[in-house]
Amino acid sequence: MNKNTLYITFDGLSDPLGQSQILPYVCGLAQSGFHVNVLSCEKKERLRKEKTTILSAIDKLPISWNYILYDAEGGMLSRFFYILRIWNLARKTHRKKNIELVHCRSYLASLIGLAFKRRFKIPFVFDMRGFWADERLDGGIWKEGKPIEAFFYSYFKKKEKQFLSESDAVISLTHAGLKELNAQFPKNNLDERTTIIPCCTNTDKFSRKAVKPVDSLVDVSSNDHVLIYTGSIGTWYYTKEMIDCILIWKQLIPNLKLLILTKDAEELDKILTNYTLEQRKIIISASASYKDVPAYLSIAKAAIFFIKPAYSKIASSPTKMAECWAMGLPIITNSGIGDNDLYFNTNKGGVLVEGFSTPDYRSACQSYLSLSADPDHYRSIALNHFDTSMAIAKYVAIYKKLTAKS
Numbered sequence: 001m002n003k004n005t006l007y008i009t010f011d012g013l014s015d016p017l018g019q020s021q022i023l024p025y026v027c028g029l030a031q032s033g034f035h036v037n038v039l040s041c042e043k044k045e046r047l048r049k050e051k052t053t054i055l056s057a058i059d060k061l062p063i064s065w066n067y068i069l070y071d072a073e074g075g076m077l078s079r080f081f082y083i084l085r086i087w088n089l090a091r092k093t094h095r096k097k098n099i100e101l102v103h104c105r106s107y108l109a110s111l112i113g114l115a116f117k118r119r120f121k122i123p124f125v126f127d128m129r130g131f132w133a134d135e136r137l138d139g140g141i142w143k144e145g146k147p148i149e150a151f152f153y154s155y156f157k158k159k160e161k162q163f164l165s166e167s168d169a170v171i172s173l174t175h176a177g178l179k180e181l182n183a184q185f186p187k188n189n190l191d192e193r194t195t196i197i198p199c200c201t202n203t204d205k206f207s208r209k210a211v212k213p214v215d216s217l218v219d220v221s222s223n224d225h226v227l228i229y230t231g232s233i234g235t236w237y238y239t240k241e242m243i244d245c246i247l248i249w250k251q252l253i254p255n256l257k258l259l260i261l262t263k264d265a266e267e268l269d270k271i272l273t274n275y276t277l278e279q280r281k282i283i284i285s286a287s288a289s290y291k292d293v294p295a296y297l298s299i300a301k302a303a304i305f306f307i308k309p310a311y312s313k314i315a316s317s318p319t320k321m322a323e324c325w326a327m328g329l330p331i332i333t334n335s336g337i338g339d340n341d342l343y344f345n346t347n348k349g350g351v352l353v354e355g356f357s358t359p360d361y362r363s364a365c366q367s368y369l370s371l372s373a374d375p376d377h378y379r380s381i382a383l384n385h386f387d388t389s390m391a392i393a394k395y396v397a398i399y400k401k402l403t404a405k406s
Helices: 016-021 023-030 042-056 076-097 104-122 134-136 147-168 176-186 239-249 265-272 290-299 311-315 321-327 340-346 356-368 374-387 389-405
Strands: 005-011 034-042 063-069 101-105 124-127 170-174 194-196 224-232 256-261 283-286 300-305 331-334 351-352
Touching: 005 076, 005 104, 005 134, 005 321, 005 389, 016 023, 016 042, 016 311, 023 034, 023 063, 023 389, 034 042, 034 076, 034 134, 042 063, 063 076, 076 104, 076 147, 076 374, 101 104, 101 389, 104 124, 104 134, 104 147, 124 147, 134 147, 134 311, 170 176, 176 194, 176 239, 176 311, 224 239, 224 290, 224 321, 239 256, 239 300, 239 356, 256 290, 265 283, 290 300, 290 321, 321 331, 321 374, 331 340, 340 351, 351 356, 374 389
Parallel strands: 005 034, 005 101, 034 063, 101 124, 124 170, 170 194, 224 256, 224 300, 256 283, 300 331, 331 351
Antiparallel strands: none
16 A cells, blocks of 8 residues: 655646656656655646646556645745645645655745644655755845845744754755755764755656757757757846857857747846847747757757856756756856766866856857767766656655655
8 A cells, every 4th residue: 555645845846847856756756656645836827737737647646736826926924824725735634644754845845844743743854955045045035134034034044954953854956065064063963864866857858869859940050059048037047147158159159059948038138138139149039848848958069057156056956957968968057056066077067167257258168169079978977867767766765764664
């Protein structure tokens, strides 16, 4: 008989992140002997578009999915209302199904997981997904000068300490993040309870052999040297710096073009107003559903993205890295993010830009031009470190260990 577990996430299964970083793991756990009861927060429009796809993915698997509708525009106080609603759903689920483990994705969900651990003595998995409170401060979402936001930061840093000390298992995205946690909390025996699981990808779907190029969908030719950016515009991602870098690189690679794949068209347009029409000619933008991303990646010679250097980013593992390497693309990004130094310096995954100046960009371009052109080399990084099946195996091992005690 499958053991009942509870998976709580404030990211929706209908979000692109949910489809790449939640749904595959939930399905993998369900195929490994667990009944997974998922509680999520869904955005109305995305749910309308993706609900059928999600239901098809979990059909015939021991997965029960309940959700509440969620408005991403609400403030932090409104989040506590959502937490209360998910808490009530979680209690009802436990009463009906006798939950044996609660798995919480990030900090908001972990408020419920910690309460479950204390009240019902149920094993609690703190899947921290990075330094959430510090990310909000570093990203300017919270400001220390605003008393209410300073209170929220202090509150969640206190809860972070409790999550780390009282959880039965911790998931860190990076070795660098775990090293920092050990320095802060040396008495918590975190090495014994922590598993490193970076953001992974389905290397069968993200494979050049599995897709057909979509040159006809974008304005590129076979002679263009295309670099691609995928994902959000703003907050953490340095879009302007990336475009500045591309403009410098074009001096050395005359047929260079930048393809930006994003749903944030308005934000991108605001940034592009800083450039001349001539400069903008090398930039192509498009929007695509998650399932079409591999086809767009297949057009490119390499991927590029810059992330705001900040303390919290040592615990970050961008999903796009796994996806791009799986497609055989070298990556151009900046140093100091997560375990980048390991994957780029040891595994030769691409080019690390040391700064955001013209000399830095020129130096990076010279390094790029001397990189290996073998797609199999870059794909091997994904196969060896970022394959979804590897992540699922680690989650299954944690679940089996903790439910064996219950």
